[in-house]
Structures are given as C-alpha cells and as structure tokens.
Amino acid sequence: MARYQIILAYDGTEFLGSQRQAKKHRTVQGELENALRKMGWDGTSVLMAGRTDAGVHASGQVASFDLDWAHRLDVLVNALNANLPADMAVRRAQVASDNFHPRFDATARRYRYRIFSQPQRDPLRERYAWRVFPAPQEDVLHALAAMLPGIHDFAAFGSPPRPGGSTERHLMHAHWEKQADEWHFEVQANAFLYHMVRRLVRSQIVIAQGKFPKEIFARALADQAELPSGIAPPNGLTLVEVSYPDNLEILKSKV
C-alpha cells in the first residue's frame, strides 16, 4: 500500500464541481472514486487539492489516494484513464509520502481565466472563454492587476471556506496577457476565497469597460469596500497548477 499523487485534467462543463456531494450529483471526486473502485480500491474517499465550482475546468488539479498497486506508474495512469469518463484524464502520477495531503501541503494555486470580446456569440469558443462586449481597455486591466500582488484582506472579493475564517491571502502573481484577440488573466495565491478569482475577473472587466471608476477596486482592496455585484461565469476559468514545497519527503518518485 502506498499513497499516490496524481495530476488531473477535466472539462468542468458537465460536472457539479470537484467535491463529492449527494450521490445523484456528478462530481470530479465521485468519478475518480468510481474509476479507482473498478481497479480494486476500497478506500472511502480520495483527497483533492482545490475545490473547483460547477463548470470550472482544470488542467492541473491534484488528488491523492492510498492504493495497493504492483505495477509501474505509467500503467497506473493508463488504467485510470481507461476507467475515467471522456471529460476527465490523469496526466501524471507520483508516489507521495504516507502523510501527504494535497490540500494542506499545497503552497500555492494558479488559475487562468480566458476572455474575448466580440458583439455576437461564438459557439466554438464559449465553452472555455467568457465573451465580453464592449471590449475592456487593456491599460486599465494592467493597472488593476498590478494592484493585486501582496498580502491583502480580500473580504470584498469572496468568502472564507469556514464562516468567520480569515480573509487574508497572499497573492503572488496577477497578470493579463493578450493572445490573438483574447485576454488571459493568470493569478496565483497561497489560497483563494470562495468565488475570489471570478469576482476579481468580473470587477476588473466592468471597470476596464468604463462602467465603474478604478477607485472602487483600490478601495475594495484597501478597505474591503463593496464591489459591484456579480461574478464572471465559470466556463472561462481553469485551475492550472497546485504547487508544493520542493521536498522529497512529500513526493518520492516521478514517472
């Protein structure tokens, strides 16, 4: 028996989020547990690094579980992918230390949000990107993102996992990048509040569209002043990476 760490990718469209819920709801965790059971796993619950909402995608979600596995790691990846549904896949597997926990041991999470601007709907893009119109002003996006790095009280941007919990987070990196006719927002923090990335995106967009003054963003960061209501839709958001200390006690091997 060993503890395994896996990197998971999924298209979140048909999932009611990452965490297992009532049986009737389709979740990433539930499907992973189903696949493992077909391979002889008799645990009660896998561990997940980050909670993603219904409709949010992942290219670098991390999960872990204890398993008796007599074969190589690449055979484990192939077996899991043969048993997982088409909208989920394992990218990599490693052996972890027995007390590795993908959520508690994580030092940072990185998300990417894709937007594009055009007046008419685009059925070939909207599964993975948010259409906004009119176009946001690029210099405003850059100015807003530049305010974010540092340790701030993000209470105006989301709620803590437990009521009354801290709303302080360490945001390491926030950046808008133009790619062809799209803008991609990349943001990394030690952890995120509930809905924080989607509220960060939505508030930057409405300000960069000229609908609200820049000051409301600065005041939300400095004094937790209220922001315009609303969050960006889930389909533009992807969890791209969860980071761990570079520590051989946690991750013992690589494929």
Added chain:
Amino acid sequence: MARYQIILAYDGTEFLGSQRQAKKHRTVQGELENALRKMGWDGTSVLMAGRTDAGVHASGQVASFDLDWAHRLDVLVNALNANLPADMAVRRAQVASDNFHPRFDATARRYRYRIFSQPQRDPLRERYAWRVFPAPQEDVLHALAAMLPGIHDFAAFGSPPRPGGSTERHLMHAHWEKQADEWHFEVQANAFLYHMVRRLVRSQIVIAQGKFPKEIFARALADQAELPSGIAPPNGLTLVEVSYPDNLEILKSKV
C-alpha cells in the same frame, strides 16, 4: 422580400450533420429553419453551401433564405442569434441577388483540421482536435501536403455526391502549420468528395507516423490506388470559409 446570405458558426458535437434529415435528428439546417420560423419565415427550406458530417464544426458555413425583413441587417443577426441554440451563431448577414445559391455559386471551400500528439487523453482539447500518438514526423507531413495542389482524380480519397459522378477536383492549397504543440492542416479546393478531408488527414498522419510508406500516397493520387482504410474523426475538422466570385450581382450589401 429579399434573399439573404449568412455566415454561420457552430460546434458540431451535438449535431447529426448540417443537412436536414428526418425530424428526430438534430441538424444545423433544421435549427436554422426553426429559428427563422419563430421570426415569421414561412419558407420550406433554407439553402446551405457545404455539407458537414455529424460532429464536424464550422466557423464559416454559408446559408441563404428569402425573408421579408423591414429592419437593418445587424438587427437580423441579433434576432437570429436570440432564436438559435447556444451551439450555433450567425456571424454576419448580407443581402444577395434573388438567384444566389450558396452551393452552386461557391467557387471554393476551405477546411482546417487540428491534431496534437500526446500519450494520454486531454479532455480540454479533444472536443476540437484529434489526439494522435506517436507523433507524426513534420517533414513527412510537409512532403505529403506538397503533392496535393493541382487538378487530380481524388477517387482514392472519397466518393462523389452522386454515384458515378466525377471524382476530379481542383485543390488550390494544402498546408500543415505547427502551432505550439499542435499541427493544423489547412486545405482549400473547388469542392470536396465525401469524407475527402478526413481521409487526406488520416492517410498523411499514418504515413508520417511511419506505419506506411510515402509511396502509397503518391500512388493514390496518381493511379487511385487504394489507401489504408479509416478516416480521421470528425471532431478535429472545421469548415472555415466558402468563397464566391467577387461579383456585386451575387452579394448586394454588407452589414
């Protein structure tokens, strides 16, 4: 009453192709006719430029219909998009001449096929791209595509729309382009045989993977020699453009 030409985009995943069939089948043409009927259209059939198979996408399909429309063209586009399902959208509308026919007047069609190579499934890409493994050799892809331009008998690559019809086509352009870790095949011809693009892609890939010699491709083109069976899956294919003569008699106005 005027004849309108529209440019259509759709995600083909949930369609049984572009052409209307029995009522129970969901098709692009059927959904466009449903949307038009909600706007007061009482025609029997819209005209479509190109036939796309089940699962094939389009960013530049062309359709046309006769309609009594008292408002501006951009209002027509908005009204159609409000009535079409989420996986279809009108990108542009123009007034055409009364005898414009999107299929018979078309001078060329352009398709794009996306592939990527990696050993494990990728749920965030496979809706719009074909995963192949092992990787094809890039120089072989370029050498094969270079054989294609010209007037050839493409009988080995597909069947004509009517049994006994000509299998000669004028292929104007064929090119593989590397984009990050993907290869995109772009191909333009006056018209294509049934399954021709998907058989062109599949035969180039299996040869560039080293599974068959290059000569089978040359002989299929020169002597209609039989190719390895199989066609590339529909999900990687997109109809990107239908071309018309630059003729004011056909297209009377622009948005």
